[in-house]
Amino acid sequence: MAQWWQKAVIYQIYPKSFQDSNGDGIGDIPGIISRLDYLAGLGIDAIWLSPVYQSPGVDNGYDIADYEAIDPQYGTMADMDELIMQARKRGIRIIMDLVVNHTSDQHEWFKQARSSRDNPYRDYYVWRDGRDGNPPNDMQSTFSGSAWTYDKASGQYYLHLFAAQQPDLNWENPELRQAVYKMMNFWIAKGIGGFRMDVIDLIGKIPDAQIRENGPHLHDYLKEMRAATIGDQDLMTVGETWGATPAIAQQYSDPARHELSMVFQFEAMQLDQQAGKEKWDLMPLDHATLKAVLVKWQTELDYTAGWNSQFWNNHDLPRIVSRWGDDGQYRVKSAQMFAILLHLLRGTPYIYQGEEIGMTNHHVKSIDEVSDIESRNMYRERLAAGYSESAILHSINVKGRDNARTPMQWTDTRNAGFSTGQPWLAVNPNYKQINVTNTLREADSVYRTYRQLIKLRHEEPIITSGSFTNITNVPRTVMAYYRQANQQRWLVVANMTAETPTIDLPDTAKQLVIGNEPDSDLNLQKRVLRPYEAFVVEV
Numbered sequence: 001m002a003q004w005w006q007k008a009v010i011y012q013i014y015p016k017s018f019q020d021s022n023g024d025g026i027g028d029i030p031g032i033i034s035r036l037d038y039l040a041g042l043g044i045d046a047i048w049l050s051p052v053y054q055s056p057g058v059d060n061g062y063d064i065a066d067y068e069a070i071d072p073q074y075g076t077m078a079d080m081d082e083l084i085m086q087a088r089k090r091g092i093r094i095i096m097d098l099v100v101n102h103t104s105d106q107h108e109w110f111k112q113a114r115s116s117r118d119n120p121y122r123d124y125y126v127w128r129d130g131r132d133g134n135p136p137n138d139m140q141s142t143f144s145g146s147a148w149t150y151d152k153a154s155g156q157y158y159l160h161l162f163a164a165q166q167p168d169l170n171w172e173n174p175e176l177r178q179a180v181y182k183m184m185n186f187w188i189a190k191g192i193g194g195f196r197m198d199v200i201d202l203i204g205k206i207p208d209a210q211i212r213e214n215g216p217h218l219h220d221y222l223k224e225m226r227a228a229t230i231g232d233q234d235l236m237t238v239g240e241t242w243g244a245t246p247a248i249a250q251q252y253s254d255p256a257r258h259e260l261s262m263v264f265q266f267e268a269m270q271l272d273q274q275a276g277k278e279k280w281d282l283m284p285l286d287h288a289t290l291k292a293v294l295v296k297w298q299t300e301l302d303y304t305a306g307w308n309s310q311f312w313n314n315h316d317l318p319r320i321v322s323r324w325g326d327d328g329q330y331r332v333k334s335a336q337m338f339a340i341l342l343h344l345l346r347g348t349p350y351i352y353q354g355e356e357i358g359m360t361n362h363h364v365k366s367i368d369e370v371s372d373i374e375s376r377n378m379y380r381e382r383l384a385a386g387y388s389e390s391a392i393l394h395s396i397n398v399k400g401r402d403n404a405r406t407p408m409q410w411t412d413t414r415n416a417g418f419s420t421g422q423p424w425l426a427v428n429p430n431y432k433q434i435n436v437t438n439t440l441r442e443a444d445s446v447y448r449t450y451r452q453l454i455k456l457r458h459e460e461p462i463i464t465s466g467s468f469t470n471i472t473n474v475p476r477t478v479m480a481y482y483r484q485a486n487q488q489r490w491l492v493v494a495n496m497t498a499e500t501p502t503i504d505l506p507d508t509a510k511q512l513v514i515g516n517e518p519d520s521d522l523n524l525q526k527r528v529l530r531p532y533e534a535f536v537v538e539v
Ligand code: TEU
Pocket: 059, 062, 063, 099, 142, 162, 198, 199, 240, 242, 279, 315, 316, 317, 374, 401
């Protein structure tokens, strides 16, 4: 029997940019509540809500100062309770973002910890002596520079794998672990649907050995966490694990191991960066490699004893239609193609806000237009290292996280209907054309494809449980595969480029299940594909 989260489609909301209700230019919880009917119309089963906890906002909420309070810019705890209830009424569960690799430096624990070396909270964080006035070792922060910051008052360095304002928690401390579980139970008692666990594969870090991901006690911590919180309750968890291989993902998600429901893994998301370098060091995508990675995760993970997620976008990634599709002439076609290709794979699909209407990257001309701490730190670091400003801005335009964070485009009126005030981050000027209102009027739209895919997933068990077989004798820029369950067999074909390659398959199509060319020619022999064409046929 499939679990609810295996049959589900999950929609990610980045609250700061979804819907503002009070004109301060910042999205908020009442704004989300006002859009629940839209989400119910799309058909999604759950919302992954990026952090709404109290936070100074150095990393837009991924720096938490109080896990059991709502940040006033997003509303109140009463608003949060209302959101959980209103969503439940519509059959939608709320998945909370659990950020427990680190806190904000404004969290009470850290304030206590830094106050003196013998404070009981000192050991909640990772403190080390320096080496002759230098950091303890060479560990680097994901947001540039050393992962160690010197605390003058107490004379030691603390670890932060992200910004200096995001000190890492010390998971080796059992009291810290219990404090986290207690906080998780506070949220579970509110009736949430589960947790998305931020950079969870870092909690087993061994700083002295410079081990970040996949530390030796990681899986023990996850088992302990599960037993102390969710237990056998019907909640889902998804861990963000940049360092997962299919074998490691199997460990996390094997139900018999009692760890997580599934993970986010990012192998495909790193294919357009130079090997061994940073995401800013760009490289064109090789479609054959993308295909190979997707196939690897379909075949090397055993979906009968484990699970995976599927996504093209999130709040850290550029928009897929701009990244690997075509956000000009073929915007709608390429967005639909990526949707069909992904939603027919095994694993639970995630949709990031705006993906369902084909929102695109947002181009900036100057660093002054950039808000994200990751991009801003990198800009400073690379400028100092001698990179040209135009090269840095080019990387930011291609890969920067603000691309995904521009306000949701609801209407063609002022600020795209996101806010009556000045939005915290500029609205993409293409909102006059790309917005929800327009989309709902169109007969053929990205939105319709997503809605149809969600409906299909709910109605056709073959999508959740059918086997996967890759088809190899197709052109390199085409991905084609079979899904099969009992006597039923589906063929999925996706042309990933604007070219018009020919496929020649032995099958006879019985009927079209879904496609992005409504008049799709069902012949599969010596069949010329149209630009970004994708279809599913029963064979
Ligand atoms: O992201 C983890 C992470 O490693 C990212 O910083 C990633 O490397 C980068 O964004 C790729 O561009 C999670 C959250 O999703 C992210 O928003 C947070 O900034 C980060 O953790 C720290 O909490």
